[in-house]
Amino acid sequence: MxxxxxxxxxxxxxxxxxxxxxxxxxxxxxxxxxxxxxxxxxxxxxxxxxxxxxxxxxxxxxxxxxxxxxxxxxxxxxxxxxxxxxxxxxxxxGVHTTDVDSLQLKMRPLSMETESWTPLHPDILVPYRYRHPYLEKQRGLSEQIQRFFNIGYDRKRKAITFPWQDRSGHLVNIKYRSVRDKIFWYQTGGQPIRNHIYGLNHVIRLQKELMFIVESEIDAITLWEAGYGAVALGGAHLSARQRDLIIQSPVKEVVIATDNDLPGRRLADSIIRQLGGYLSLRVMEIPEYAKDVNELPRDVLLHACQSLRDVELGRPRDSVLAPFIAVHRP
The missing domain is CATH 3.90.580.10 (Zinc finger, CHC2-type domain)
Structure with a gap:
């Protein structure tokens, strides 16, 4: 309780x-x-x-x-x-109580409204105009790509800063990732991550028709570094709002490149269920020794990006999960 x-x-x-x-x-x-x-x-x-x-x-x-x-x-x-x-x-x-007589069936249309939240002021990023070697030395992300995504560094709290923007490019949140451990947090007063998609503003601005979907910001940046448009959901969940943003974008084909673990496979399954029928879907297979795309050597990553598996709609719901569950069943 x-x-x-x-x-x-x-x-x-x-x-x-x-x-x-x-x-x-x-x-x-x-x-x-x-x-x-x-x-x-x-x-x-x-x-x-x-x-x-x-x-x-x-x-x-x-x-x-x-x-x-x-x-x-x-x-x-x-x-x-x-x-x-x-x-x-x-x-x-939670416990929900509702007057049964007042219940009405409501169909949820594709949401076309713009975000009603007030964006964060860009000046909030000024104190973070510094660079820490972590992303380049340990994650292989160049200075050029870090500048493209306006990556910074909070010297006081020793954390990399990842600005999140809405589809129009307005600053809506900041993710802080510690360089000492795996701890991260978000900007106080920032908008909910579930209402936005990291990198989607670049996909829209550059009119990308093929887009990779991953979980973390670092994975998305890794794919951009390799020459492919990519977005990050911020976690192993695709919200209804994120689904609508993808459908409304210029993207025609989505490549699912989620983490090579059980939450990642569940997310892949969810993406197929939510986007199937709207867009062409393909899956990138990550070798068993790697957890995500950032852990792949550059040549292996490029090969994986070009060796994609088509998604056949109408297969059993757990078709993406099945091979993983069979190996990891307790």
Whole structure:
């Protein structure tokens, strides 16, 4: 049982956690013990209670990430803002009471409205006009491509800054990624990530008809560096708004290049279900030794980008998941 906005809700915490890959997990009736998801480690020092969602990362150095609640952990795992995760939990598990007589069937049309939120002022990026060697030395992203995406560095908090823009190019949020570990967070007051797609403004401006879809900003930038238009959803979820933005774009063909893990396969399946029939869909196969496109050597990445598999609509729903589940079935 957890409390959100003053409402006590019964969350299936174990089910939520099993959606993700854990390093050296050990499940008991009351808690999960595993290696920290926030940083590399060999010996498990992370524990979360399955009744309350309270977690402790006893081996962590950052005091802000030594302990926390379920929404904070899930916001990290889902790669979204804290507020978006709270909305998800309330929608998924909250108690809703409605006057049955007042219910009406509503068809959701393709949303054509523009974002009603106020964009962030571009000057908010001025303090981050610095460069950290992490992306070039460890992720292989050149200075030129970092300038193209206006990547910066927060020297005070030691974090790479990834500006998120709406389809028109207005600044709507900033993702901060620590260079010391895997921790990230978003700009206070920024718009929900689920309402936008990273890199879509460039796809629209350059009138790209073929577009790769990935999960993280770094993966999208990696594909642009290789010469291919790409966007990032910001996590392993395709929202209804993101779906509409893709359909409204000039893109005619989508290549699914999600992470090579269970959440990534689930996302690929979701993309096929939501975009099938609207656009031509293909899948890029990532070799088993790599988790995502950024981990591929340049020659392997280029070959994979040219060796795509067509998606045949009408196949069983779990057709993308099946090979992965067969290998990883507990």
């Amino acid at each position: 957890i409390t959100l906005h003053g409402q006590e809700i019964e969350v299936d915490i174990a089910s939520e956690l099993r959606r993700y890959d854990w390093n050296r997990p050990r499940w008991t009736d009351t808690k999960l013990l595993a290696c920290s998801p926030f940083r590399p480690e060999r010996h498990p020092s992370f524990a979360i209670r399955l009744d309350t969602g309270v977690w402790i990362d006893s081996g962590g150095d950052d005091p802000e990430w030594k302990k926390g609640n379920l929404p904070r952990l899930l916001s990290w795992l889902r790669n979204e803002t804290y507020e978006e995760t709270v909305d998800y939990l309330l929608t998924q598990y």
